[in-house]
Amino acid sequence: xxxxxxxxxxxxxxxxxxxxxxxxxxxxxxxxxxxxxxxxxxxxxxxxxxxxxxxxxxxxxxxxxxxxxxxxxxxxxxxxxxxxxxxxxxxxxxxxxxxxxxxxxxxxxxxxxxxxxxxxxxxxxxxxxxxxxxxxxxxxxxxxxxxxxxxxxxxxxxxxxxxxxxxxxxxxxxxxxxxxxxxxxxxxxxxxxxxxxxxxxxxxxxxxxxxxxxxxxxxxxxxxxxxxxxxxxxxxxxxxxxxxxxxxxxxxxxxxxxxxxxxxxxxxxxxxxxxxxxxxxxxxxxxxxxxxxxxxxxxxxxxxxxxxxxxxxxxxxxxxxxxxxxxxxxxxxxxxxxxxxxxxxxxxxxxxxxxxxxxxxxxxxxxxxxxxxxxxxxxxxxxxxxxxxxxxxxxxxxxxxxxxxxxxxxxxxxxxxxxxxxx
Numbered sequence: 329x330x331x332x333x334x335x336x337x338x339x340x341x342x343x344x345x346x347x348x349x350x351x352x353x354x355x356x357x358x359x360x361x362x363x364x365x366x367x368x369x370x371x372x373x374x375x376x377x378x379x380x381x382x383x384x385x386x387x388x389x390x391x392x393x394x395x396x397x398x399x400x401x402x403x404x405x406x407x408x409x410x411x412x413x414x415x416x417x418x419x420x421x422x423x424x425x426x427x428x429x430x431x432x433x434x435x436x437x438x439x440x441x442x443x444x445x446x447x448x449x450x451x452x453x454x455x456x457x458x459x460x461x462x463x464x465x466x467x468x469x470x471x472x473x474x475x476x477x478x479x480x481x482x483x484x485x486x487x488x489x490x491x492x493x494x495x496x497x498x499x500x501x502x503x504x505x506x507x508x509x510x511x512x513x514x515x516x517x518x519x520x521x522x523x524x525x526x527x528x529x530x531x532x533x534x535x536x537x538x539x540x541x542x543x544x545x546x547x548x549x550x551x552x553x554x555x556x557x558x559x560x561x562x563x564x565x566x567x568x569x570x571x572x573x574x575x576x577x578x579x580x581x582x583x584x585x586x587x588x589x590x591x592x593x594x595x596x597x598x599x600x601x602x603x604x605x606x607x608x609x610x611x612x613x614x615x616x617x618x619x620x621x622x623x624x625x626x627x628x629x630x631x632x633x634x635x636x637x638x639x640x641x642x643x644x645x646x647x648x649x650x651x652x653x654x655x656x657x658x659x660x661x662x663x664x665x666x667x668x669x670x671x672x673x674x675x676x677x678x679x680x681x682x683x684x685x686x687x688x689x690x691x692x693x694x695x696x697x698x699x700x701x702x703x704x705x706x707x708x709x710x711x712x713x714x715x716x717x718x719x720x721x722x723x724x725x726x727x728x729x730x731x732x733x734x735x736x737x738x739x740x741x742x743x744x745x746x747x748x749x750x751x
Contacts, residue, residue: 364402371504386490393497403512405605417465421472512605513732521672528665610732623718630711680723683716
């Protein structure tokens with residue numbers, strides 16, 4: 329399978345590989361930082377050329393606004409929110425600044441103390457609203473107002489022109505986002521899918537480690553049966569005679585699994601940063617996305633606990649019935665995690681299938697297992713419930729996040745996948 333994918337990648341024409349980041353959702357996810365950088369650079373060039381052509385005073389505010397909106401934000405939902413807040417704050421600042429200028433030129437110029445007192449009261453009200461509700465809108469309202477009223481003798485012309493440049497810069501940033509969109513919804517989907525695939529790999533690694541340790545234990549037991557008791561040093565405790573002190577039975581799980589778990593937690597934080605923007609793009613309530621995020625975090629926590637319990641399980645016996653239960657769980661939960669990840673990554677409108685419940689009551693010997701194994705199976709049952717909860721939540725919200733991912737791009741990827749299968 330790996331060889332086949334490599335050959336297909338080599339056989340793909342160069343022009344298709346170059347255009348992939350521009351038209352394919354998953355390629356956009358993989359190259360999002362580069363695409364964002366290119367988009368920002370092109371937007372700044374457009375802003376500077378616009379200033380050169382129009383010769384508007386204070387044209388630097390156009391490029392500054394583009395940087396403010398696009399500089400730290402990559403994805404459509406967050407950019408649209410920032411642009412909306414910037415436009416609304418600028419318009420409100422123009423209106424309030426215009427009213428204050430009108431008051432200044434219609435009587436308050438003779439009463440400067442009263443004028444400055446009015447400005448102070450308005451600024452205090454804007455600051456109060458910014459802290460309570462308006463946030464960035466309130467901040468922009470106050471900044472624009474100050475730009476307009478800073479030189480009341482010039483009727484605020486400089487401030488008006490600066491505000492106009494801010495609006496122009498906002499339009500350029502939004503147009504750049506429309507031409508080269510990076511959707512938070514896609515990033516949210518692919519990060520979640522990548523974490524589920526990584527969790528599946530760790531879960532497989534846990535079982536592989538247990539199997540390896542059991543094989544080593546069997547070999548040590550067989551070897552010790554051939555060694556006469558008289559040849560064993562009598563100063564070694566009886567428990568230690570069963571296996572060498574440096575046996576892999578006492579070693580922790582592979583360090584790569586620990587490193588993979590760190591990467592999973594890193595992506596979990598990245599998913600968190602996409603929730604607000606994804607809610608804007610999809611129309612899914614933030615409460616529902618928070619529920620998915622909470623379940624996602626719980627799955628990672630359960631995997632972490634299973635990984636932590638693994639070294640102690642290798643030295644604890646497990647009968648054949650429960651060994652079969654362990655294999656059933658491994659197969660089912662691995663398939664579940666990989667299936668959910670595949671649907672999240674897929675451009676097709678595939679349905680999440682329900683996870684089959686394994687009946688622990690069919691394995692009565694589980695109640696006679698050692699404490700470590702009972703805890704392990706309890707954690708595995710917990711993981712099963714968490715995966716079902718995640719699958720149900722994703723299926724419930726799927727029509728919204730699937731549509732918001734960009735149907736045009738997804739249809740293109742479907743056609744490309746179909747062509748690759750036919751060829």
